[in-house]
Amino acid sequence: MSDNDGDVIIVGAGMVGASLALLLGEAGWSVELLDAGEPVADIDTLGEGAPSLRVSALTAASRRLLGSLGVWPSLESRRVSPYQGMAVWDAEGSGEIRFDAGTVGESALGHIVENELLQAALTRRLEALPNVRLRHGVRLVGYRREAGEAVVGLDNATERRPETIRAPLIVGADGGRSPLRSLAGIPVCETQTGQAAMVTSVRTEHGHGGIARQVFLATGPLAFLPLMIDGRDDHCSIVWSTTPEAASRMTSLAGDEAGRADLGHMLTRAIGERLGRVDVIDAAPHFPIAQRHAGRYVDDGLALVGDAAHSLHPLAGQGVNLGLMDAAVLAEEWIRAKQRGAEPGDPRIMARYERRRRSENAAMLAAMQGFQRLFGSRQPALRLARNWGLAGLDRLSPVKRLLIRQALGEYGDLPARCRA
Numbered sequence: 001m002s003d004n005d006g007d008v009i010i011v012g013a014g015m016v017g018a019s020l021a022l023l024l025g026e027a028g029w030s031v032e033l034l035d036a037g038e039p040v041a042d043i044d045t046l047g048e049g050a051p052s053l054r055v056s057a058l059t060a061a062s063r064r065l066l067g068s069l070g071v072w073p074s075l076e077s078r079r080v081s082p083y084q085g086m087a088v089w090d091a092e093g094s095g096e097i098r099f100d101a102g103t104v105g106e107s108a109l110g111h112i113v114e115n116e117l118l119q120a121a122l123t124r125r126l127e128a129l130p131n132v133r134l135r136h137g138v139r140l141v142g143y144r145r146e147a148g149e150a151v152v153g154l155d156n157a158t159e160r161r162p163e164t165i166r167a168p169l170i171v172g173a174d175g176g177r178s179p180l181r182s183l184a185g186i187p188v189c190e191t192q193t194g195q196a197a198m199v200t201s202v203r204t205e206h207g208h209g210g211i212a213r214q215v216f217l218a219t220g221p222l223a224f225l226p227l228m229i230d231g232r233d234d235h236c237s238i239v240w241s242t243t244p245e246a247a248s249r250m251t252s253l254a255g256d257e258a259g260r261a262d263l264g265h266m267l268t269r270a271i272g273e274r275l276g277r278v279d280v281i282d283a284a285p286h287f288p289i290a291q292r293h294a295g296r297y298v299d300d301g302l303a304l305v306g307d308a309a310h311s312l313h314p315l316a317g318q319g320v321n322l323g324l325m326d327a328a329v330l331a332e333e334w335i336r337a338k339q340r341g342a343e344p345g346d347p348r349i350m351a352r353y354e355r356r357r358r359s360e361n362a363a364m365l366a367a368m369q370g371f372q373r374l375f376g377s378r379q380p381a382l383r384l385a386r387n388w389g390l391a392g393l394d395r396l397s398p399v400k401r402l403l404i405r406q407a408l409g410e411y412g413d414l415p416a417r418c419r420a
């Protein structure tokens, strides 16, 4: 074995890969965590001033996981935005459903967290673990299995040299286009949604009151995610899923002051003026939206987690949450196996991980496809059905309680660290 070896190589130090590295590192595993991108900013420079553009709505289950890893307190002491309610409605009808955390005796349905802050908090914890080696600017370019080990070819941008490392286990946490998944020959089922998501930050005339709002427009859903900035509730993070042409137009509009004013008017109208006047305060980049599901999550000594295993429409705000649950379940299975003296890479243990995660992720992917079809349709019968559906659901308290439990991430076969 060479100097670089460890128990496991994790490719991708995004929110999911970094969380998995922390889970395994805290259990004493020797972890090699690699990322092709730049290192994240130091946490002490974040969490003040204007909000950053990319945020995630984290469920209660994800918060518990991050709490158990000692990450949540450093986020909470800087900036997280709890939301107590959710309102979802159809722009072309009268149906509306509202959720309230109080219905199930909770103080919040979830928290909006800036992605870079979460990354920085994870990095700070990882740096305290001598058995985890985190390296940026290192790209996976080759992969093969040899004598029971993963042999990984790397391109090291800093040192400008190729490098080979090996370990018995390898994890692909390398995002929706996962190079490791391709190199391992794992097939993927990809569905183009025909939509792109524009994100930006806004200031609103009226306070959001801790309510996350989502309106279904003919071209796609528009979400106003409530942010608390310096104790004020007049900022929101926007995710507007629409046609790629419209998204690209909005990105250009945000390039100058006059355009931002136009974009603000569009947002004010699109949300039915519920928050009064909306002012755009940042750029408005857009991202293509594809749904993907890997044909299998495991292979010989290899596991996929997060977007590498499944990417879904941002309308549910579930991508990171599902990825964190993958990481927690995989770590739970591997750590338990090692404690029992079994091989973590044993196909039966790998299969248990896949079994515990696949059905839940598949159900969420299917639900997102169904939502998109139902709300994307202009057929009068479907429009009537969705209005009745939303209004009816709003009156059905047992079903509503179930949906709230889902929003809290409290369903299915949860890993022990994430249970209430």
Ligand SMILES: Cc1cc2nc3c(=O)[nH]c(=O)nc-3n(C[C@H](O)[C@H](O)[C@H](O)COP(=O)(O)OP(=O)(O)OC[C@H]3O[C@@H](n4cnc5c(N)ncnc54)[C@H](O)[C@@H]3O)c2cc1C
Residues within 6 Å of the ligand: 011, 012, 013, 014, 015, 016, 017, 034, 035, 036, 037, 055, 056, 057, 058, 138, 139, 140, 141, 173, 174, 175, 176, 179, 197, 198, 199, 239, 287, 305, 306, 307, 308, 314, 316, 317, 318, 319, 320, 321, 322, 323
């Ligand atoms: C507009 C938008 C809004 C969203 N909102 C939410 C939300 O509210 N809540 C939620 O839960 N989810 C949300 N999501 C989804 C969420 O952002 C993703 O599910 C999440 O970022 C996936 O994390 P990951 O760590 O699996 O992958 P990624 O964040 O994609 O990280 C992959 C990492 O792998 C690295 N990498 C790639 N290739 C290589 C290579 N060859 N070698 C080494 N490293 C490599 C990359 O540099 C990267 O750091 C949203 C998504 C979008 C587009």
